[in-house]
Amino acid sequence: MAPPPAALLLLLPPALAALLAGAAAATRAPPRSIAVVGAGIGGSAVAYFLQQHFGPQVQLDVYEAANVGGRLATVTVNKQQYESGGASIHSLNLHMQDFVKILGLKHRREVAGKSAIFSGEHFVLEETDWYLLNLFRLWWHYGISFLRLQMWVEEVMEKFMRIYKYQAYGYAFSSLEELLRSLGGEAFVNMTQRSVAESLLEVGVTQRFVDDVIAAVLRSSYGQSVLVPAFAGAMSLAGAQGSTWAVEGGNKLVCSGLLKLTKANVIPARVTGVSLHSSEGRALYQVHYEDDEGQGSGFYDMVVLTAPLHPSKSNFTFQNFEPPITDFPGAFQPSVTSVVHGYLNSSYFGFPDPKLFPFASILTTDTPDLFFNAMDNICPVNISSAFRRKQPQEAAVWRVLSQQPLDKQQLKTLFRSYYSVQVTEWQAYPHYDSAKSLPPIVLHDNLFYLSSVEWVASSMEMVAVAAKNVALLAYNRWYQDLEKIDQKDLMHKVKTEL
Ligand SMILES: Cc1cc2nc3c(=O)[nH]c(=O)nc-3n(C[C@H](O)[C@H](O)[C@H](O)COP(=O)(O)OP(=O)(O)OC[C@H]3O[C@@H](n4cnc5c(N)ncnc54)[C@H](O)[C@@H]3O)c2cc1C
Known part of the structure; x- marks a missing residue:
């Protein structure tokens, strides 16, 4: 044919x-075997998409050094599980929506709760039960900054959503810059090079709004300041504005579900590096790993890396590549999640009577001595219809996000008393103001670096978008369908031709 x-x-x-x-x-046989390094949402989504494109006959090996799910994880308190990593998903995150549908999973029921922003001494902004009063307060404190912010975020999101159409038609991008350019032109590329504060001030948002509100959202989502690049900032501000959801039973069920669906071989081993060989004139990749039994290796036609590479991962090596693959600059930002079961010390927040404490979510401004970034009264991953939020004077489960582990004194400041504290120390996100250039997606002919997308923005959906892009890119490159890679003016094509 x-x-x-x-x-x-x-x-x-x-x-x-x-x-x-x-x-x-069909003129070329598909790859015989593909290795995926990492079984978080990136690894499981790319395994699923690769199988969709190349077919079920391809052997898919997924190497995982720790736990399936990666940064999607839960901790157990009183026999109930709570999200300790990636927790909320925006309603417009279409790949995540799709996964949940395909896997027959459900959205977890939303339990309403009010938010406030704490300066270390007092609340600078408090949500009420009244929508109009909330609007009035925003206007009173910040003029029309919140409307300007909303318009700015909506414009970015509208352009970002183009990716789903491009991907539905099989288009892929060989670099992050090309991907961003196709969505929002040079302006989108520039949004990875300048801070969110700069971009918002330029569209007329006031400095006070940036200091109080934008800083609080970024501290809560990325544990960083308003110097986070504008694109990553827009994504987390969209999350803070729009309606969000989570997966009933835990977000990590998406990862285990996708891996089960693809029947991928999950290999519990830490990959230590990749070396290049050739067989019958084509590249063959040897994946080296360590497991409980020692060292081993396997040969693959294609490899996708879904674990972030940065200087503290310098024990991950690439051999025989010319030019050598060496440089992955930029640090990762540590972030600590403490899931505390206890009684909130509402006096610290200016409410001596705990019964009157009205907030379920406390964000913070960028105040030098403040030792936590945000804290939320969280619900378990399984919510029955009878579930209700605890009264403020009752013992509840709180998730506290901080840069450093909380010491006893800090815990006593936040909680009158507690039953348990479970601490997870994450290498959470790129430290966004430490490196400006975006890492590559293609490291060699059929060797791809999916996690590079985190330097644009780090979220479940960004990683899922990158997974689809890598699968399409791998497929189009394998079959030399070059018209489907880095096409210019796609929006125009989509509008006029499709
Ligand atoms: C505290 C916290 C809160 C967050 N909140 C949100 C949120 O509300 N919404 C949202 O969308 N996102 C959130 N995120 C971000 C989101 O969780 C991540 O962007 C996403 O889960 C990253 O997925 P990944 O598969 O790319 O990486 P990971 O989940 O890190 O997966 C990589 C996997 O690779 C494995 N691995 C690493 N090195 C090797 C090796 N050498 N060999 C084999 N395996 C290896 C790791 O063990 C890991 O399982 C949050 C993250 C954190 C830490």
């Missing part, structure tokens, strides 16, 4: 176009 012309494919619905493109691809 002759391959259908690309222009004809553009006129067809995505599913049919993909089918015909698949027929065209």
Whole structure:
């Protein structure tokens, strides 16, 4: 069968176009085996997408050094599980929505709770039960800054959503810059190079709003300041504004579910490096690993790395590559989650009577001596219809985010008393103001670095978008379908031709 012309494919619905493109691809055998390093949302999503594109006959090995789910994890308090890592998903995160649907999972029921921003001495902004009063307070304190912010975030999100259409039609990008350019032109690329504060001040948001509100959102989402680049900032501000959800039973169920669906071989081992060999004139990658039994290795036609590489991971080596693959600059930001079961010390927040404490979520401003970034009264991952939030005077489960582990004195400041504290120390996100250039996606012919996307923004959906992009890129490169890579003016094509 002759391959259908690309222009004809553009006129067809995505599913049919993909089918015909698949027929065209039949001229070359698919890869025999693919290795994925890491079984977080990146690794499990890319395994799923790779299998969708290359078919079920490809051997998929997923190496995982610790736990399936990675930064999607839970801790158990009183026989109930609570999210300790990635917790909330924006309603417009379409890949995450899709995964949940495909896997037959459910959205967890939302339990309402009010938020406030704490300066270390008093609350600078408090949410009330009244929508109009909240608007009035925002306007009273900050003028129309909140409207300007909303318009700015909506514009970014609207352009970002183009990615789903491009991906549905099989388009992929070989660099983060090309991906961003296709979505929002040079302005999107520049948004990774300048701070969110700078961008917002430019559209007329006041300095006071940046200091009180934007700083609080970024401390809570990235544990960082308003110097976070504008693109990453916009993504976390969208999360703070829009409606969010989580997966009933725990977000990590998406990872285990996708891996089960693809029947990938999950290999409990730490990958120590990749070396390049050639066989019958084509690249073959040897993946070196360590497990309980010692050292081992396996050979693959293709490898996808879904674990962030940075200087503290310098024990991960690449051998025989020319030019050498060496440089992964930029640090990762430690972040500590303490899940505390106890009685809030509401006096510290200016409420001597605990019964009157109205907030379920406390964000903080960038105040030098403040030792925590945010704290939330959290619900378990399984919520029955009878579940209700604890009264403020009752013992509840709180998730406290901080830069350093909390010491006894700090815990006593926040809690009158507590039954248990469970601490998870994460290498959470890139430290955004420490490196400006974006890492590559393609490290070699069929060796891909999915986690590079975290330097644009780090969230479950960004990683899922990158997983789909890497799967499409791998597929288009394998079958030399170059028209589907780094196409310019895609938005115009989508509008006029598709
Ligand atoms: C405290 C916290 C709160 C967050 N909140 C949110 C949120 O509300 N919403 C949101 O969307 N995102 C949130 N995130 C971010 C989100 O969790 C991450 O962006 C996402 O989970 C990253 O997925 P990943 O698969 O790329 O990486 P990871 O989840 O880190 O997965 C990588 C996997 O690779 C494994 N690995 C590493 N090195 C090796 C090796 N050498 N060999 C084999 N395996 C290896 C690791 O063990 C890990 O399981 C949060 C993150 C943290 C830490």
